[in-house]
Amino acid sequence: MPETWVDRPRSGDGPLYRQVREALLREIAQGRHPVTEPLxxxxxxxxxxxxxxxxxxxxxxxxxxxxxxxRHQGRGTFVHAHGPDRDRFHFFHLLAADGERRLPTSRVLSMTQRRVTQTEALALSLSPQARVVEIKRVRDLMARRAILELIILPDDLFPGLGDLNKTQLPNTLYQLYQDRFAVIVHRAVEKITAEAAGPDDVTHLGLDRGAPLLRIERIAQTLDGTPVELRISRCDTTHLAYFSDLL
Amino acid sequence: MPETWVDRPRSGDGPLYRQVREALLREIAQGRHPVTEPLxxxxxxxxxxxxxxxxxxxxxxxxxxxxxxxRHQGRGTFVHAHGPDRDRFHFFHLLAADGERRLPTSRVLSMTQRRVTQTEALALSLSPQARVVEIKRVRDLMARRAILELIILPDDLFPGLGDLNKTQLPNTLYQLYQDRFAVIVHRAVEKITAEAAGPDDVTHLGLDRGAPLLRIERIAQTLDGTPVELRISRCDTTHLAYFSDLL
DNA sequence: AACACAAAGTCTTCTATAAGAGTTATAAGA
DNA sequence: TCTTATAACTCTTATAGAAGACTTTGTGTT
Structure with missing residues (x-):
């Protein structure tokens, strides 16, 4: 046997190239193929x-x-990971008032560990007893408080994250997920609604009570569809807008 | 000469297949290749x-x-137009509360012809003297008033549209644009913000004054990027949500 | 001997072409 | 109605050269 032959495309599943695709997908999802070296x-x-x-x-x-x-001509094909090469805006769809795309800065307010709530368990398909890490932070865009973010992470996927100091959290979390916990966010689904500002929004975003704000509920997933992060962003859209391209 | 040979791929522009692509794109944008017959x-x-x-x-x-x-195997390749085949939800990203995608119904409130405003002219890249048709309508989702829509169309692209009776407007406008005016909407850009309900929203959507609502500003374009429609939707998101997939 | 630099070689992806077998839809004919 | 032919797209394989990136080798200099 020349190699460990774990995944052969099954016969009769459809086009060959798609069977190959699925086989490769499984391999990547299983964590073989580290992001540092080519396939x-x-x-x-x-x-x-x-x-x-x-x-x-x-x-x-x-x-x-x-x-x-x-794919890099001459170098090889790599699992597409978060890093300097990757388009940083792929998962950030907020547009500054001038129409430019800018990355926000972040200030962590709190990081706590606790039991999952019912709605969270549903969104992340966790058991009702599961534990999660909750991160709360404010993000500034163009030196203006713009986003109040609540991030829920399953504890079992991110072991030891809760023990970190809140000052140790980087601005780009997906990079951290990948480097520290081998969790690669590949896709995300967002549901967007309008809400009235509550007490938290008033204190942290400086909004008036009841002012309209944009609520973005994101579920981030890995390659195989496992939800790994629930993120609720509350945005003051007086100086920014969410954008979406319908191609 | 075997054919009218309008567009040859220029030599030295990059990969051949891309030159062919551009040539075909130009042909389609010029309106040859009617949607009814294959390329x-x-x-x-x-x-x-x-x-x-x-x-x-x-x-x-x-x-x-x-x-x-x-592309239809056995039939041929067609310009992708609006019709029964096309995914009707491609340009409609509102999700009912139950998570299902449903199409809304429409009731036209008014249809008027007037001079373009400054912001509209900017969005549609029209001259300040240009005339536009303005359509105002309410859309129901699951038998509930949900969307107040303002649609701005350049008059020169849609000649005679302003003379139509408002009862003659179909629910799916893009189909009308295509069939009556040979304008095919291929892509759209949306900017989404949160706003407080104004008098209009109160009367037509039954919202409380100042209630938060979702404002969707869409600019629809043809293949060559010409903006052909400005549409501002104001949505009551108590029973629906905008969704966006980040792949 | 150590270092710098250029040339050569190798590996990889990218582009282009070609050909044959299979599938699907339409139209013509029995 | 059923069959057949044809046209068109789909899938797979094969080959060959171009282009990019990296490693090795060769050469010359210090």
Missing amino acids: PSEQKLAARFGVAQGTVRRALDEMARENLVI | PSEQKLAARFGVAQGTVRRALDEMARENLVI
């Missing part, structure tokens, strides 16, 4: 799967389009 | 452009991914 070359993968190189290529191209892997 | 077959296009069939295929595949054309 096996197209040739190698083709040999492993017993298909032509072009078929592997088609699978990889499709995955690259979905931002699951990133 | 020339891959073979024909390959012959026209002097490239291999696989190269044309790659260009078309890319365009199909971007929802610019739609």
Whole structure:
């Protein structure tokens, strides 16, 4: 046996290139293929799967389009991770008033560990007894308080996170998830509503009581669809807007 | 000369398949290739452009991914237009409270013709003297007043629209734009903010004065990026939510 | 001997072409 | 109605050269 052959595309599942795609997806989801080193070359993968190189290529191209892997000519194909290369705005859809996309800064208000609530358990598909870490922070955009954020993380996916000092949290959390806990956020679903400012919003965002604000409820997922983060952002949209491109 | 040969891919512009793509895009934007009949077959296009069939295929595949054309095995490739085939929810991102995607019904309040305002002219890149048609309507979702919509259309793109009776307007306007005026909306950009309900919202949506609502400002564009519609939707989000998938 | 730099070689992805087998839809004919 | 033919797209494989990135080797200098 030339290699450990864990995942062969099953026969009769549809197009070959899609079977290859699924096999690769499973491998990546299982955590083989560290983000620091390239996947096996197209040739190698083709040999492993017993298909032509072009078929592997088609699978990889499709995955690259979905931002699951990133391909560098001459270097190889890598699992698409968070880092300097990646588009930082992919998961940040707030636009400053001047129409420019800017990254916010963050100040952590609190970080606590506790039992999950019922709605949280539902959103993250956790058991009612599960424990979570709750992070609360204020984010500034263009030196103006703009976002009040509540982040809920399953404790079992992020062991030891609750013990960190709140000053140790970086601005870009997804980078942290990836580097410290090998959790890679690949996609997210957001539900957006309008709400009236409550006491918390008044104190931390400086809004008037009852002022309209944008509520963004995000569930971030890994490659295989496992929800790993629930994030509720409350935004003062007097100087910014959420944007969405319908292509 | 075998055909009218308007657009040849220029030499040295980058990958061949992309030159073909651009050439086809120009053709479609110019309004050749009616939506009712297929584009020339891959073979024909390959012959026209002097490239291999696989190269044309790659260009078309890319365009199909971007929802610019739609491919039917055995029938041909068509300009992707609005109609029964097309995903009706592509341009409607509101989610009912139960999590289901439903289409709203519409009741037109008014339809008037007037001079463009300054902000409208900016958004639609019109001259300050241009005339527009303004449509105002209320949309119900699950038999509940949910959206107050203001639609601004450049008069020169939609000649004679202002003369229509307001009862003649269909629920799905993009279908009308396409069938009556040969204007195909291919993409849209939305900016979303939270606002307080004003007098209009109170009367038409039954909201309390100052209640928070979701404001969606959409600019719809044709293939070549020409803005053709400005639409401002004011939504009561007590029973629905805007959703966005970050893939 | 140690270092700097250029050339050569190798690995990888990217582009282009070609060809054959399979699937789907439409139209013509029995 | 059923069958057949045809046209079109789909899938897979194969090959070959171009282009980018990295490593090794060779050369010359210090």
